[in-house]
Amino acid sequence: MIRTVATTPFDDQKPGTSGLRKKVPVFQQAHYAENFIQSIFDALSGFEGKTLVVGGDGRYYNREVIQKVIAMAAANGFGKLMIGQGGILSTPAASHLIRKYKALGGIILSASHNPGGPKEDFGIKYNAENGGPAPEKITDAIYARSKEIREYRIADIDEVDIDTIGKVEVEGMTVEVVDPVRDYADMMESLFDFNALRRLFESGFRMRFDAMHAVTGPYAKEIFERRLGAAEGTCRNFHPLPDFGGHHPDPNLVHARHLYEEMMGPDAPDFGAASDGDGDRNLIIGKGIFVTPSDSLAVLAANARVAPAYTAGLAGIARSMPTSGAADRVAQKLGIGLYETPTGWKFFGNLLDAGMATICGEESAGTGSSHVREKDGLWAVLLWLSILAARGESVKEIVEKHWAEFGRNYYSRHDYEEVETVHANGLIKELRDRLPDLPGTQVRGLTVETADDFAYHDPVDGSISEHQGIRILFEGGSRVVFRLSGTGTSGATLRVYIERYEPESARHGLDTQQALAGLIAAAEEIAGIRRHTGRGRPSVIT
The missing domain is CATH 3.30.310.50 (Alpha-D-phosphohexomutase, C-terminal domain)
Known part of the structure; x- marks a missing residue:
C-alpha cells in the first residue's frame, strides 16, 4: 500500500558541494531523510519507469536509509532500483553503474572522508544521468523544494533483503541487488594493462594499500590481490565498518599517519596508497616521499600515455582553482587546454561531457578521468602503478625528474x-x-x-x-x-x-x-x- 504522509519543512537541507551532510541524529529525526529524498524526486521529471542506482559507503545509518529510498522510490513510480550488495557502492562505482546501465541517476549515501558512527556524519547525494554530481540547477531545485514540502509518498512494505544478489518485485518496481565490485573492476581492467601490472608484482614489487575500513576494501582486494597477484596482506583495513573502525577515513598525513611512517621507514614497501570513506580520494606515498595531490595530478597527466586508455593523448586537463598550478605547465607543454574551475567535481562534468578535458584533479586528494564523472581513488592508484611499471623507476625518481623538467x-x-x-x-x-x-x-x-x-x-x-x-x-x-x-x-x-x-x-x-x-x-x-x-x-x- 502507498501512503501520502503529511510533513513540514526543515530549514537546513541546502546541499553543499557533495550533497546534504549532517550528523546521524539529525537524519534520524522523524521525516528528515524522507523530506530530502522526496525533494530530490520532486526536483526531477520523467522518472516514471526509469532506473535509479542506490548505494553508499557502508557508514552508520546507511542500511536504514536505503530501505527508505526503496519504499519511496516504489511509491513515486520508479521502474527499477539497482542496489549494491549490502548497500555498498563506492562513489566512482556508482557513477559507472549509472553510465553503463543508462540509469536516470543515483542516490549515493556517504559523507565521503568524514567520520562515521551513531553520533558522527551521514550524507545523501544525488548524481545525474551522466554519472556526475547533480549540477547547481538541480541542487538549487532540491533545496527550494525542501523549503516548501508538505507531504511525501512512501510504500508500506517489508524490509527488502539487500544482502542477496538477485531481483525482487516491490509494489510494481524491480529491486536488483548487484555485485558492487565486478562491473567496476572490469572497467579498470579495460583501462589499464593488467598483464604489465601482474609482471610488476611478479618482479617482487611491494605495495601497501590502506582502505581505512571504508568502501574501497572489497574493490582493492579484488583488483590488487586477486586480479593483479599482489601478495596477500597488500590491502589493509579492507573490511568496511559502519564507524570505519573508530578512525577518520580521510587519506591525509594526519589520519593516515601510520602509512606515512611505514613508507618513511627502513623496510618501506615500494609504493603506498590509501583511499577515503566512499572511495573517490587517494593518498600517494613512495618510499621516502609523499606526493601532494597537486603534484600527483601533474605527474599522472604528464605520463598518462602509458595506459592503454590514454595512448591517444589527453584532450585537456582541468583542476580546481585552489589546486596548485603544477598541472598548468604540463598542459602547456602538451599543447592542450587547461581549465580552472571552482571546487566541486560537478564543475568538471561539463568539460568531460564536451570532450574538452580527459584528466581532472583537486588538491583535496581527488583525481579522475573521463571514464566516470567522479573522482576515483583506485583509478589514480592504478595509473600510478602503470607509470611505475612502464618507467622502471621509483616514485621519488619520477617526482624529482618531473620537478627538474617543470619546476x-x-x-x-x-x-x-x-x-x-x-x-x-x-x-x-x-x-x-x-x-x-x-x-x-x-x-x-x-x-x-x-x-x-x-x-x-x-x-x-x-x-x-x-x-x-x-x-x-x-x-x-x-x-x-x-x-x-x-x-x-x-x-x-x-x-x-x-x-x-x-x-x-x-x-x-x-x-x-x-x-x-x-x-x-x-x-x-x-x-x-x-x-x-x-x-x-x-x-x-x-
Missing part, C-alpha cells in the same frame, strides 16, 4: 576546522571588502600583484559561479587562497592554500612548511586568522 610548486593547505560560522564568514567578508585596496601593497616583503574573488565562467554552458574563493596573487607567482569548505557538518572549515613556485632544481629539496614560511606569515597578516578565529595554528596541515 616545483611548494604547496600546502591549512585547515581551521569547526570555526564558529559567524567568525569564519566575518573573515571572508572583511577580505572581500579589502580586495580593491590590496594590489600594490607590501606584506612581509611580498608585493600583492592581484587580488580577487574567483568567479568561474563555464565554457560549455555559459553559466557563472561567483564567490568561489579569495585569491591573493603575489609578484613572482606565489599565491594564497582563502575559502570556506562545504563538506563539514558542524561550524565552518576555513581552508587556506599556500603556494610558491620554484623553478630552480637546486632549491627543490627544502622542507615544504619552511619554504612557505613567509607566505604563511603573510596570510595571517592579510586575513587576521587568529583575530577572527581565536586559533593560533591550523587543525590540520596537508
Whole structure:
C-alpha cells in the first residue's frame, strides 16, 4: 500500500558541494531523510519507469536509509532500483553503474572522508544521468523544494533483503541487488594493462594499500590481490565498518599517519596508497616521499600515455582553482587546454561531457578521468602503478625528474576546522571588502600583484559561479587562497592554500612548511586568522 504522509519543512537541507551532510541524529529525526529524498524526486521529471542506482559507503545509518529510498522510490513510480550488495557502492562505482546501465541517476549515501558512527556524519547525494554530481540547477531545485514540502509518498512494505544478489518485485518496481565490485573492476581492467601490472608484482614489487575500513576494501582486494597477484596482506583495513573502525577515513598525513611512517621507514614497501570513506580520494606515498595531490595530478597527466586508455593523448586537463598550478605547465607543454574551475567535481562534468578535458584533479586528494564523472581513488592508484611499471623507476625518481623538467610548486593547505560560522564568514567578508585596496601593497616583503574573488565562467554552458574563493596573487607567482569548505557538518572549515613556485632544481629539496614560511606569515597578516578565529595554528596541515 502507498501512503501520502503529511510533513513540514526543515530549514537546513541546502546541499553543499557533495550533497546534504549532517550528523546521524539529525537524519534520524522523524521525516528528515524522507523530506530530502522526496525533494530530490520532486526536483526531477520523467522518472516514471526509469532506473535509479542506490548505494553508499557502508557508514552508520546507511542500511536504514536505503530501505527508505526503496519504499519511496516504489511509491513515486520508479521502474527499477539497482542496489549494491549490502548497500555498498563506492562513489566512482556508482557513477559507472549509472553510465553503463543508462540509469536516470543515483542516490549515493556517504559523507565521503568524514567520520562515521551513531553520533558522527551521514550524507545523501544525488548524481545525474551522466554519472556526475547533480549540477547547481538541480541542487538549487532540491533545496527550494525542501523549503516548501508538505507531504511525501512512501510504500508500506517489508524490509527488502539487500544482502542477496538477485531481483525482487516491490509494489510494481524491480529491486536488483548487484555485485558492487565486478562491473567496476572490469572497467579498470579495460583501462589499464593488467598483464604489465601482474609482471610488476611478479618482479617482487611491494605495495601497501590502506582502505581505512571504508568502501574501497572489497574493490582493492579484488583488483590488487586477486586480479593483479599482489601478495596477500597488500590491502589493509579492507573490511568496511559502519564507524570505519573508530578512525577518520580521510587519506591525509594526519589520519593516515601510520602509512606515512611505514613508507618513511627502513623496510618501506615500494609504493603506498590509501583511499577515503566512499572511495573517490587517494593518498600517494613512495618510499621516502609523499606526493601532494597537486603534484600527483601533474605527474599522472604528464605520463598518462602509458595506459592503454590514454595512448591517444589527453584532450585537456582541468583542476580546481585552489589546486596548485603544477598541472598548468604540463598542459602547456602538451599543447592542450587547461581549465580552472571552482571546487566541486560537478564543475568538471561539463568539460568531460564536451570532450574538452580527459584528466581532472583537486588538491583535496581527488583525481579522475573521463571514464566516470567522479573522482576515483583506485583509478589514480592504478595509473600510478602503470607509470611505475612502464618507467622502471621509483616514485621519488619520477617526482624529482618531473620537478627538474617543470619546476616545483611548494604547496600546502591549512585547515581551521569547526570555526564558529559567524567568525569564519566575518573573515571572508572583511577580505572581500579589502580586495580593491590590496594590489600594490607590501606584506612581509611580498608585493600583492592581484587580488580577487574567483568567479568561474563555464565554457560549455555559459553559466557563472561567483564567490568561489579569495585569491591573493603575489609578484613572482606565489599565491594564497582563502575559502570556506562545504563538506563539514558542524561550524565552518576555513581552508587556506599556500603556494610558491620554484623553478630552480637546486632549491627543490627544502622542507615544504619552511619554504612557505613567509607566505604563511603573510596570510595571517592579510586575513587576521587568529583575530577572527581565536586559533593560533591550523587543525590540520596537508
